[in-house]
């Protein structure tokens with residue numbers, strides 16, 4: 149779940165792209181990049197690090213141009229080397245740059261085709277570079293000196309025909325415009341909006357609506373599954389359905405954890421979905437343990453706060469902030485490597501003893517994935533003197549790997565994989581553990597938009613909506629991307645493409 153953004157403006161877009169990426173930082177902390185287009189010339193800056201560390205004033209000054217795209221990365225394919233920071237660039241045709249959120253599931257086959265039939269070279273292990281080359285090859289097949297909107301849409305149609313997996317992408321065709329497209333299942337989110345300026349209308353395409361809000365753009369809508377939006381450098385906006393059989397099944401984990409609560413995704417306010425998750429979890433607790441004896445409900449900052457507040461309201465129990473979060477430490481789950489994740493939990497959260505001493509506490513998290521957070525938190529609650537430590541998760545047990553752009557490639561790293569709830573409770577040291585039921589999670593989100601009847605819930609139920617994910621595939625990515633394998637896979641950081649500012 150990287151963050152992507154594209155702007156076609158009426159004056160330099162560098163600052164707006166920077167600001168939008170800052171707002172999307174929660175979607176990727178590993179690398180950041182911006183490319184702008186100024187009268188047919190591209191200017192690129194990308195590197196590992198947070199947005200504020202990658203772009204210094206001297207870089208910003210060189211990023212001139214009235215259209216551009218940007219990316220914040222959380223690696224889910226290849227390595228976390230700076231060579232795989234985005235946007236990626238290909239020279240032919242026209243000079244195309246691309247920023248991608250998601251993961252392709254047929255990248256091996258595509259890489260072969262690109263080399264053997266399309267006669268193209270890909271220089272990294274990133275699936276996003278493959279996606280760019282497929283798009284570029286298909287656009288080249290149009291053979292036009294000046295591509296029009298139909299040429300762009302036809303290239304997206306061909307991308308959908310060749311690529312499988314989850315992808316929301318924004319590509320810039322040098323000198324012509326910016327195109328955003330969403331995979332035929334709409335797994336990853338992408339929205340677009342506009343803002344009026346004295347020089348005319350400006351358009352933005354982005355992963356989450358929050359980046360439109362903060363920059364004064366009005367949300368127009370989400371892209372539909374398989375749909376593309378193309379904004380020309382003159383500021384004309386066109387949309388087209390580019391998939392043969394589109395079917396809405398967005399990733400439900402966006403609502404659980406990935407997205408910011410103030411974002412609207414597929415017409416659902418994430419904040420309200422999380423409130424409903426809390427409400428439904430409270431009902432389950434009251435059903436299963438009517439005389440629960442809970443003295444206080446305590447969230448595990450940050451993401452679980454919203455559901456924890458509503459859970460406490462419905463239980464009729466006090467809500468207290470028992471853990472203080474160090475605001476200078478990022479999200480731990482999206483850090484690469486288990487050692488960094490483990491160390492960060494303790495640096496990030498500290499307990500206020502007063503809220504624990506002698507009490508039966510209910511700790512609330514949005515999800516339990518590897519169990520890194522909850523194990524340490526429960527121990528901290530005990531050290532702070534809690535009498536009983538109950539733990540609940542606003543999402544069901546995560547038992548299956550993710551293959552669509554969340555870095556959970558290895559089933560064996562998931563604490564609930566092959567374990568019952570009681571076994572997980574024992575392992576994390578909780579006196580009682582309660583998970584949300586999947587139908588309740590689905591209701592919590594779809595109550596915001598009844599048109600959403602299907603979601604990608606694969607991490608909870610092992611049902612992969614693209615239909616091409618089997619045991620053999622899962623075995624392969626587990627081998628290639630488990631924590632131990634990743635720690636030895638770093639590659640060099642040579643960037644063989646655009647001059648990096």
Ligand SMILES: O=P(O)(O)OC[C@H]1O[C@H](OP(=O)(O)OP(=O)(O)O)[C@H](O)[C@@H]1O
Nearest residue numbers: 450451479480481516517518519520521
């Ligand atoms: O079981 P685990 O493998 O530990 O993963 C789950 C935890 O990771 C996330 O928190 P994170 O610190 O990434 O971000 P947050 O501040 O947004 O809650 C999530 O909110 C859970 O707390």
Ligand SMILES: NC(=O)CC[C@H](N)C(=O)O
Nearest residue numbers: 149150223224225249250
């Ligand atoms: N989290 C993502 O969306 C990652 C995009 C792409 N697969 C990469 O690894 O760079």
Ligand SMILES: [Mg+2]
Nearest residue numbers: 448449450451
């Ligand atoms: Mg958390």
